[in-house]
Amino acid sequence: MSFNTDRIWDVIVIGGGxxxxMAAGRAAERGLSVLLLEKNKSLGDKLNITxxxxxNITNAEMDRNALLKNYGDAKDFLFSPFSQFGVKDTFSFFESRGLPLIIEARKRAFPASQKAVDVTKVMERYIADGRVTVKxxxxxxxxxxxxxxxxxxxTSSDKFKAxxxxxxxxxxxxxxxxxxxDGFSWLRELKHTVDVPSPDIVPISVEDKWVKDLSGITMSFMKISFYLDGVKQFSKTGEILFTHFGLSGPLIMNSAKDIKKVLRAGTITALIDAYPDTDQSALEKHIIKVFNNNKNKNLKNILDEITPLGTGEAIFSLLTIPLETKTHSVTKEQRKQIVHLLKALPLTVTGxxxxxxxxxSDGGVDLKEIDTxxxxxxxxxxxxxxxxxxxxSRPSGxxxxxLCxxxxxxAGNSIPIG
Ligand SMILES: Cc1cc2nc3c(=O)[nH]c(=O)nc-3n(C[C@H](O)[C@H](O)[C@H](O)COP(=O)(O)OP(=O)(O)OC[C@H]3O[C@@H](n4cnc5c(N)ncnc54)[C@H](O)[C@@H]3O)c2cc1C
Known part of the structure; x- marks a missing residue:
């Protein structure tokens, strides 16, 4: 289809995420002529994998001040934008367009259909209703x-004007x-200050084989403490996902920013407490009970009763106790080693x-250069x-x-008309 590139549009939006x-739809809704340019063959490719x-379409924290605390230094900057279009507006925007939202743990809101593509469909309908021209x-x-x-x-062949x-x-x-x-390079050429982006909410890599051996396994409740050259820096409690390169899951990804800061200063090690709500002596008593109930069994056959589900063999690879040992033959010293390990599984973060x-990713245009x-x-x-x-910067959730x-x-609401 031929396309008139001589036309001067009211607004050109570059990027169909x-x-x-949202910007294109809102500008069009106000009667402006809008051209949306997207380099992919479809809109919202990233949105579809969120x-x-x-x-996780928004966070249902309805108290604006509490919500803004999640945006760190940007909270003052965001006060005006969020009073123009906040979380309640997001709920009514999507729900009034036939996409009910549900709220899960940590106030995370999702479409009730549980499908990110449904969110993209609502946005596509929104821009179609406003007669946005999409290329x-x-x-x-x-x-x-x-x-x-x-x-x-x-583009290499056309110029689009607005x-x-x-x-x-x-x-x-x-x-x-x-x-x-791409936008970062153009903004730098325009003399905007753009902080160098680096991965921000991201999994971490570790060097330990026992972690990688657990790839795909989740430990649903544990405490991980990070140490810089042996000195404790911070701890987090919650769920952790083991992967073939290291650790992932929301808890880890949201710690990445802090880990990054510490990594600059030296080597980071970490200890995972697999039973944070149970102290050493209570854990030892539990293990004694399991051993007594299974006197003639091999350790191998009772692992899931003394270690988080599916983690036993990898954890025992850190000990020198053969898994064929009958539980009645485990010495007191060995039992203490097991308890100690479960309370402090060691690993070294590589990055x-x-x-x-x-x-x-963090980085981006300095907010001082944007009208709030x-x-x-x-x-x-x-x-x-x-x-x-x-x-x-902001956490996941x-x-x-x-923010989008x-x-x-x-932006779409602020473009002058006429
Ligand atoms: C795996 C993953 C899961 C996520 N899950 C969540 C979640 O559940 N909840 C949440 O709040 N956030 C989540 N995020 C973050 C969220 O996806 C982003 O913050 C959001 O997509 C950013 O939107 P955007 O419109 O700024 O840009 P993007 O979504 O990055 O869209 C930019 C668009 O611009 C286009 N473009 C780029 N350069 C050009 C060019 N030169 N010419 C034409 N078009 C161009 C791109 O193709 C792209 O379509 C997730 C991110 C990832 C990667």
Missing amino acids: PSGM GGGRC KGVKITNITTNKKIILSAN RYFILATGGLSRPETGSTG LMGFDRAVV KTMKSRLIDNLYITGDLLNI GFSLQ WTTGFV
């Missing part, structure tokens, strides 16, 4: 400016979904995994910036997508 779709395919498979390679304003967004531009090209996590950091496994009420660049008069391009709905809405 959640923040770009929350393990279930999409997929269009990779913007550079932008033309006269230093004060953007004149066009260009009065206003919304940049929504995302960060660097999971580059295979299209987020390859954080890369962008390919990150949920969120509109998401407009303070340096370029016709540019608005949304979503993961902004330098705002729906806070990233809420909010900043996308505010």
Whole structure:
């Protein structure tokens, strides 16, 4: 289909992720002519894999001040945007469009259908209702400016022109979904300050074989304590997922930022307490009871009764007690070794995994260069910036997508009409 690239649109949105779709839909709803450019063949490729395919769409913390505490230093900046489009607005936006939300542990909200693709469908309908023109498979390679304003967004063959531009090209996590950091380079060329992005909410790699041997196993309740050169730094309690490279799961991913800071200072080791609610003597009593009840069995056959489900063989690989030992032959000394190990499983952190496994990367445009009420660049008069391009750190739990709905809405809502 031929496409008139001479047309001057009211708004061009570059990037069809959640923040770009929200921005395009809102601008169009206000009567503006909108062109949405997306380099992939489909919109919302990253959105479709969020929350393990279930999409943790927002966090149902309805108290705005409490919610904003999750955004660290950006909380003051976000006060105005969140008063324009907050969590309640996200709920009514999706529920009024036929996508009821449910709330799970830690106030994480998901579509009741448990399908991230349903969220993308709502957004696609929203932009279709507003008659946004969508061009997929269009990779913007550079932008033309006269230093004060953007004149066009260009591919290798075409120039797309508009009065206003919304940049929504995302960060660097999971580059295979299209987020390859293109927006960061253009913003630097426009003299914006862009902090170097690095993986932020991300799994960690460890060197220990016993951890890798447990790949795919979850320890549903444990406490992990991190040490720098033997000095305890911090602990976290909750669920942990073992992988073929190390440790993952929300608890670990949300600790990555702190681990990153400490890693710069030296070697990080960690100890996992597999029974944080049970002290050493109570654990030993439990093990004695299990042994007494199974006097003639091999250790191998009662592992799941004394270690978290599925972890026994890997944990015992750290000891020199053969698994063929009959429980009645385990010495007191050996029993104490087992107890000690279960309360302090050792591992050494080698680093954080890369962008390919990150949920969120930090870095992005300095908020001092963005107008808090509109998401407009303070340096370029016709540019608005949304979503993961902004330098705002936050934990997992729906806070990233809420940021996209909010900043996308505010940008689309702020483009002057006429
Ligand atoms: C595995 C995973 C799970 C996640 N789960 C959750 C979750 O459950 N809840 C939550 O709150 N957050 C989650 N996140 C984070 C969330 O997905 C992001 O914060 C969000 O997608 C950012 O949206 P965005 O609109 O800023 O950019 P993106 O979603 O990154 O979209 C940017 C779009 O711009 C396009 N683009 C880039 N460059 C160009 C170009 N040159 N020309 C044209 N188009 C271009 C890309 O193809 C892409 O479609 C998850 C992230 C990952 C990776």
